[in-house]
């Protein structure tokens with residue numbers, strides 16, 4: 131029976147993390163020899179939803195109820211579970227992003243389905259058993275989880291795979307589960323979005339600074355390059371703790387976990403708690419004056435040097451590169 | 456207000472991780488265990504602050520083996536009034552959540568505050584599962600929590616920002632950084648923790664939905680390629696031609 135992916139909409143657009151999840155769902159369906167479906171909650175245009183066909187989705191169940199425009203984990207659980215029942219989906223896939231992290235465990239209970247959070251690879255199937263790998267111990271190891279319940283749920287870590295887009299177009303079908311006003315229990319009073327910046331968890335390139343930058347007035351070394359590269363900015367906890375940078379920028383064990391394609395760490399020592407949030411990055415570049423800084427052990431490329439000298443050069447060289455490509 | 460705080464026991468962040476039995480078991484030898492930082496620093500402290508301001512009771516619950524006593528006593532020293540330990544090995548989130556939900560059903564809580572995730576299995580599950588089992592609303596990644604007249608106002612993190620939401624109690628909150636300032640237990644707290652009640656109860660029977668079948672460590676430390684600081688152009692070239700990330 132089919133694989134059903136929960137796809138999220140934000141500002142009328144499909145979230146990048148959900149495109150990855152849909153691709154993951156389609157690849158899983160392919161391995162199982164079954165169909166790949168998606169469920170979408172809240173208002174969205176049919177044209178936007180049809181683009182899910184490019185990542186292998188055949189049909190989208192669209193619960194277009196405007197009351198579903200805001201995320202409420204309780205009612206979302208009810209609707210997605212109803213879609214899983216209606217389609218008799220064997221596997222439910224979704225992103226291990228902000229909302230997915232809460233929706234999935236609730237679905238697991240509602241559907242009595244074993245759930246693996248934050249998978250980093252496609253699942254394997256052997257009869258009715260599913261196994262899939264995830265990171266554990268804050269990225270210091272991985273583990274293979276096994277699920278034997280008839281229905282399975284798996285959430286995929288953002289940036290774990292790069293969707294390959296084809297030319298398909300998904301059909302969109304209205305989905306109208308029975309929900310009442312009493313199901314909505316979370317009221318949104320206000321949203322405070324950092325506009326104009328790239329959300330850190332979705333960024334492909336992240337430029338990050340630590341205490342080695344000496345003070346907030348020197349952050350232009352980070353932000354200038356980030357702007358030029360279309361990158362997001364991050365920082366170490368030490369920096370957020372002294373208010374050089376806002377707390378939502380701090381990455382690591384107690385901050386955000388990110389997996390960009392490129393993580394550039396400038397003046398960050400590479401403490402284990404910092405690494406826990408970034409060691410899933412595809413490529414790590416470290417710039418640090420101290421050749422013994424632990425971060426070099428986790429890096430792909432390194433420059434032993436003073437950020438105040440290296441960063442302006444890096445900006446200049448990147449500009450040249452951009453002009454030439 | 457009566458608040459339940461589930462606390463987990465995890466390896467200290469600097470622990471060296473290793474496995475035994477052909478990589479099927481985590482090796483606890485030489486590992487120091489601590490209270491999961493998010494539970495201690497944010498969930499528990501915020502619960503204690505709310506109680507201190509508005510009256511009521513804070514109960515901590517732990518699903519685990521007797522060696523968790525030290526962690527439980529620490530939670531009592533920080534300010535919880537009493538503790539419950541469900542005597543079982545916490546190997547599956549569904550199993551753990553069912554224990555917490557069973558306890559919560561038997562007592563009349565207004566609020567359950569969990570941490571967002573544990574730092575060992577990083578699973579982000581227990582809070583959401585408990586809410587579904589109780590059919591309570593749940594808000595996760597909570598950075599701010601105020602309660603007035605039975606209504607909670609919360610700030611939760613969303614991609615690239617935050618959102619303010621309002622929910623009627625009872626409610627499950629999954630805490631994250633910013634919810635409170637970590638507290639260090641004082642002498643009075645440590646003394647009183649010794650005599651605060653710690654009930655040990657048997658688990659309720661529930662199935663486990665998942666199992667870890669094997670572990671592996673990263674292949675080997677990466678070999679860093681060092682580039683001379685006077686040849687920054689080379690870094691750009693490598694990122695483009697070799698790593699293909701720009």
Ligand SMILES: Cc1cc2nc3c(=O)[nH]c(=O)nc-3n(C[C@H](O)[C@H](O)[C@H](O)COP(=O)(O)OP(=O)(O)OC[C@H]3O[C@@H](n4cnc5c(N)ncnc54)[C@H](O)[C@@H]3O)c2cc1C
Nearest residue numbers: 340341342366367368382383384397398399401403419437
């Ligand atoms: C339980 C726990 C959880 C934690 N969680 C996190 C977390 O989530 N995230 C996090 O980041 N930290 C976390 N920490 C803190 C962590 O242990 C480190 O203290 C912190 O990451 C250090 O930040 P830093 O690298 O910016 O500063 P420092 O350790 O002070 O390092 C500064 C670095 O800059 C280099 N430097 C100095 N001058 C220059 C220059 N001119 N040019 C280039 N390099 C220069 C130095 O050589 C040094 O390596 C946690 C700690 C604990 C105990």
Ligand SMILES: Nc1ncnc2c1ncn2[C@@H]1O[C@H](COP(=O)(O)O)[C@@H](O)[C@H]1O
Nearest residue numbers: 461462518569570572573578579580581
């Ligand atoms: N064994 C446990 N006993 C009590 N609470 C737990 C236990 N494991 C996890 N929790 C709680 O659930 C939260 C999320 O954990 P997890 O879903 O395992 O990542 C933790 O921050 C704790 O508040």
